[in-house]
Amino acid sequence: MNVTRLLSPSAQATLLLTSYFSKASSETAKPLTNAEWGRFALWLKEKSATPADLLVIDPKVLLQGWHDTRVSTERILELLNRGHSLALAMEKWQRAGLWVVTRSDPEYPKRLKHRLKTDCPPVLFGCGNKALLNAGGLAVVGSRNASDFDLAFTNQLGSKAASEGIAIVSGGARGVDEAAMQGAIKQGGDVIGVMADSLLKAATSAKWRKGLMDGHAVLVSPFYPEAGFSAGNAMARNKYIYCLADCSLVIHSGKSGGTLNGAEENLKKYWVPLWVKRTSDPEAANADLVAKGGRWLEGHEQQLTIAELFRNENGIGTHVREDQADFFSNPTQSDFVTGAEPQQEFYESSRDSTNVEHRQETEVCSAMPTQPEAVPSGYLDFYKLFTEELARLATEPVNVDELVLSTKLHKSQLSDWLKRAEQERIVVKLNSPVRYQITDKKSKD
Secondary structure, three states, X not given: OXXXXXXXXXXXXXXXXXXXXOOHHHOOOOOOOHHHHHHHHHHHHHOOOOOOHHHHOOHHHHOOOOOOOOOOHHHHHHHHOOHHHHHHHHHHHHHOOOEEEEOOOOOOOHHHHHHHHHHOOOEEEEEEOHHHHHOOOEEEEOOOOOOHHHHHXXXXXXXXXXXXOOOEEEOOOOOHHHHHHHHHHHOOOOEEEEOOOOXXXXXXXXXXXXXXXXXXXXXXXXXXXXXXXXXXXXXXXXXXXXXXXXXXXXXXXXXXXXXXXXXXXXXXHOOOOEEEEOOOOOOEOHHHHHHOOOEEEOOOOOOOOHHHHHEOOOOOEOOOOOOOOOOOOOOOXXXXXXXXXXXXXXXXXXXXXXXXXXXXXXXXXXOOOOOOOOOOOOOOOHHHHHHHHHHHHOOOXXXXXXXXXXXXXXXXXXXXXXXXXXXXXOEEEEOOOOEEEEHHHOOOO
16 A cells, blocks of 8 residues: 555655554564654754655664654654554554544644644544534543433533534543434534544444544544543543533543543643533532632523633633744745634633744743643633733732632632732731732832
């Protein structure tokens, strides 16, 4: 099989360097992780080279000067020498209807590039309608062992989303994921499934056949398409579910596990708004997620309007700015660098086109951020909004409890931001008792 007919040279090189073509235990050289690929990609960019050059130029010559404690030149050469394995794998996957999208392809989800920067997967395997990768929608997550009531609610939720023209984004697993996606598919709605395992098997599964055949479903995975279940992969894919959506809803979360960890990571990283369904289960962590920044979903499913979940407290639609380009994108595809999606998304900000290249390099260098609590570049700065509100609330000394009441922020989040505001001399901290006041009108006491 001629792989060049299916894949560009850049895609071939990216697959060779980052993907498995058989079970991990049988691979002699381990493909590069997302972080390793990010470092190597930046190095190539600085040399004015692309991954495709590794296939047309003697890679030993091109790799002169490459030094990395975890990624040896020998490892890269061994990975590049897997062309036969790539061809066999692609032939098998293509027969099952699978396709491959790399970061340099225009179909690659812009939300992933924007929100995850260099931590987004260099390759996505998938089947179904590629166009849905950039559709956004409502992420629905929850336990595999949810109650019958929760599953019925979730199924109705998927159906209602379909009737409103809103896509469901979920993980394709048994329980809540499957209930939400099947509810949407049965009503002809769009679904985006992020699979943690067995994508090849899912591509031919009867449960997804209608959606895939009708063009209303896409299943994707950043993992080897024939991989079996792995708890690590299941945990790792959670962030992709949130980052492909515009808003999220937790149906039921246990006190530990993937649902809880994924929701907590979303709250920490400010990817999308998090709604939480009420539950009477004392073993659920739903209330804990609300205490950490989520919002209760109010009302019965019959009265629920899905579109309202995409609006903030001021009634304004949520938006995301899609301007993250790949290092090796075709420069003629500028519409995928600066183009904005017309549908509801989460964050928006002004863009400075003169700093695009500098911003990309900065994002690569920040694969291991020195300030993990900072809001990612290009996002709506919630801390800035907080300080603007603080300027109104703290013209006179005010204590923490009063600020919690006024801002509706969780006390721990409020304390963190007050400490930062104090360090930046936006407010001054007064003692006996502890109060805060903006610095330009600080009291004399």
